[in-house]
Amino acid sequence: MLTLMRTQLALTARRCTTMAASTQIKQEVDILLKLKAELGDNNATSSQKLQLKTPKGTRDYNPEQMALRLSAMDKIVSIFKKHGAETIDTPIFELKEVLTGKYGEDSKLIYDLKDQGGEILALRYDLTVPFARYLAMNKIASIKRYQIAKVYRRDNPAMTKGRYREFYQCDFDIAGQYDPMLPDAECLKIIYEALNTLDLGPFSIKVNHRCLLDGIFAACGVPEDKFRTICSAVDKLDKSPWEEVKKEMVEEKGLDEKIADKIGGYVSRNGGRNLVDELRKDEDLMKQPSAVQGIDAMDLLLKYCELFKVMDNVVFDLSLARGLDYYTGVIYEAILTGDDVGVGSVAGGGRYDNLVGMFDPKSRSVPCVGMSLGIERIFSVLESKVANRGLKTRTTEVQVFVAAAQKNLHEERMKIITELWDSNIKAEHSYKKSPKLLAQLQYCEEQGIPLAIVIGEGEIKAGIVKLRDVKSREEKEVSRENLVEELQKRLDGMVLTSEH
């Protein structure tokens, strides 16, 4: 019965008649739907029961959001390209085993695909592990690549805080065996340029070195098997006060209180190259080979930061630890420091020399350094800026609207708009044969379209059009022959803004 009805439905929907077809179809569909409901349909396809929503933790991006996002992404990509980056793309899912064992406890957040016979697959959790898999698989020894793409984490979404299960990552990495700190310093330069270009307000880029942290832990007397757990405690200092972090070290992680206090003395320090000099005078610390290595590296990095003219925004901060296990050298994190923005990292990264080796059958490693812009957080900041200024983001780039002042002039409009399109002018007109002039002009104002062409019977006979400046409402007559030329002149002189 249901199958029959569905066939009827389909046929009805397809049936073509000369009368007002859509009305008739709608009526028939309504009748059939009612019938179907009366019969009690427990089929999942029933449109009555269908939930109209996106999956938990995900969202659609509407045209306003997309316009803002694409404009920000464009700016970021321009900077990556300025530094000679290429881009690659990898599948949205990987063999599950590629992801296994890379994310520690967070592995439980990986989205698995259903086993439908064949390979066991999972959605990617970040862009770094697929990048490492790509390098190992293709035996690539050096590359400078960026990638902006979505990643997936089956987290408990805190969407009000801007945390989603599907979100964009925006990564830049330099892979290859090079001289110390040359690529590392360029990553900091890129973060600096990106945050400046996006006009997010004042920011600070904290830098530190994993070897120096290890050296500090050793100098303070932390047992080597506690380095990692103490490091993750230090990582919480950006959100929690020292007293809480100390408590975690002592009570949860069983560290001697005196040792914790010593660590506290170190991780409260930050500065510029002066901090390098101070640390060099610390005899206990200088007994630790890792510390010496870390300090030498930081010295070189900060010198390069001076050459790259980014030191105004760079802080050597001993409390920076970064959560991820795979970092092996320099680490960094950028935060916005303006009054009107919440705390939170907008960029981060570091050196990870051993990740690619985990994929290589012969454990050949490819040293890598890279960074990730916290693009979702950046988008939120930009969105609230636009909202605060009471501006509307333009969602199209239309330059000219072709309007008619009388009925049934659609063919004349089509002739004009064809000329415009064929001259690469971005133009729209109404899809109604006889739209009201007022409605057409209002549309231009709402959409921020700068110019309108208005035609009526009179203009057509005279071989002219009225060219209207939408904002000033000034009108000028232009001959049809010179129209394209005149438009191009006017458009060249305009600074088209993406907000209005």
Add this chain to the structure above:
Amino acid sequence: MLTLMRTQLALTARRCTTMAASTQIKQEVDILLKLKAELGDNNATSSQKLQLKTPKGTRDYNPEQMALRLSAMDKIVSIFKKHGAETIDTPIFELKEVLTGKYGEDSKLIYDLKDQGGEILALRYDLTVPFARYLAMNKIASIKRYQIAKVYRRDNPAMTKGRYREFYQCDFDIAGQYDPMLPDAECLKIIYEALNTLDLGPFSIKVNHRCLLDGIFAACGVPEDKFRTICSAVDKLDKSPWEEVKKEMVEEKGLDEKIADKIGGYVSRNGGRNLVDELRKDEDLMKQPSAVQGIDAMDLLLKYCELFKVMDNVVFDLSLARGLDYYTGVIYEAILTGDDVGVGSVAGGGRYDNLVGMFDPKSRSVPCVGMSLGIERIFSVLESKVANRGLKTRTTEVQVFVAAAQKNLHEERMKIITELWDSNIKAEHSYKKSPKLLAQLQYCEEQGIPLAIVIGEGEIKAGIVKLRDVKSREEKEVSRENLVEELQKRLDGMVLTSEH
């Protein structure tokens, strides 16, 4: 034991020493890996067993492929924007029930996510159904939107034929209640502009109307309950000769042979507006209200195509049927007709007035017309064109390479490149402190970088640089003060090509 060893591995990888750390780590890792292998590790994370591959039917895109793709996508997006389109983005997965019942038999190709507790999800199969869900969910009555994104089909991949399980779709749709054929004709204009701009060679856009097809079937005496199945037989005419299609109609689908022959008489016909006039003289056909509706619609569409100046490439073709069930009006499909390209559609679409209504709880419908560019096939054609011409696609946009003729001049290079970056010049230098000059210049030639700056001790002392044209190998001395200005002048005068 294994857990302990993994901790050791991690610590080893993290240990920082002043000696050649990476070599030492590698040795230790090798020893541990050997040990692990001897112990017989049956854990899935074992790097020895890890398959280095992408999932079946998927692939990575390397920088060459991405550069070509992005340049083609840019051209296409420019055309969509020229017509005033906005863009949206929807999640890569949907509630399974959103997809259920939309694709007929092909539903078996949908990728399901594993039920990890919570909602039942599936990867999107196309962009049209999520678009319809978006319109219904947000009660949007009119929008003109484009979307370029990946979709997923668990098909048996024929990768040599360019068929993948993960691939891009490139859609443009106009939703809204408008006057007949105005948006429909614009879709054809856009296909025309896109295929022209992409420079794919000669092409033809076939158009037809679902109502006309129904009218033909009715006039030939096809029973109404066989319309759909006969329509899908007709759809095969682009790949199979009429004899085979007829056999399918008669033998498989039980159609009377005489009726099939009548259909054969119709579907062999194509032309321009002349075909409209001929069909109007067909008395049997004109008795069918759907046929009259279809012919009137085609008459109007072809008239609009003349106004839009696309008739040179448009063919009214009665054999065009299109596979998808949801079309309700005009249908179209573009094919390349050059000698050197395989047959196959590079664009297609049509009107689907009832899809949004399937999602609306009150079955409110939003009429839609749209098209999809066969972007993967377009990419293959472009790739083989580039390959045939023996050209290399540039994967970066670097304009200037900063080279040194002597050792240890990296700090001087960094000063210069900072000036360039800060003036928005796209520039690279070597990440080695003392790279060989020849290697640096070879890199410029391989990468198609047009300009190189060369410095040595002499130049530094004299406050100048050598500015080298990479292709002609001509060199000229420029003072450091005027360097940026001189570069900008040279770069302005250059037409940077994406191939070399």
